[in-house]
Amino acid sequence: MTVDPSTDATPTDPSASQAVRDIADVAAVEVITTAAVHLMSAAAVKCGLADEPGAADHLDLDEARKLITALAALVTTAAPDIGNQHARSLRDGLRSLQLAFREASLYPDAPGEGPGEKFTGAVS
Template structure:
């Protein structure tokens, strides 16, 4: 049964890797929703700031809750999160007040 194979494989994966993979998936999806994968992000067909806000907030919650377990992975993941938060702020036609942008209730204001 395929489910048994997947479960057995996940048992062997360290938690830091599972958390890091989830963070990378959230980052990638948020970047897509910000249109950052396109040459002209402001005209991207995939741009959806509401979806990007949700993904960035989920990422911020994950990072905040798991930072003590991430070790050497914490810095790059936090940097990626802050880059997405800044990109969101720059992209938004009506910027959120400091501390109220996506994920900022977990990370503090990002300028």
């Protein structure tokens, strides 16, 4: 995207204008759930859950912790606005990731201290 130097803020790239129009047509619930799915996918890979040979090579629990915590914050705060139908499946995925993290960890966190548990409560 290029910026018009006379205003320092106006996009002059036609594709940027199209992108703004496209995103304007997307419901907030779709943007939120898409972001959550991206966080879930990244966290699953970092927990070593990728569906490919050598998935354990991607294991990075420090990164997974950050992603799961961000996901927990998003799901917990967005749940009232996105509705139970969407929130339920996101919570299920989040819980699965929290349990996978605990299982992959050599020294599991104390109950309530795992990734995202300050938002969700202890997961067991």
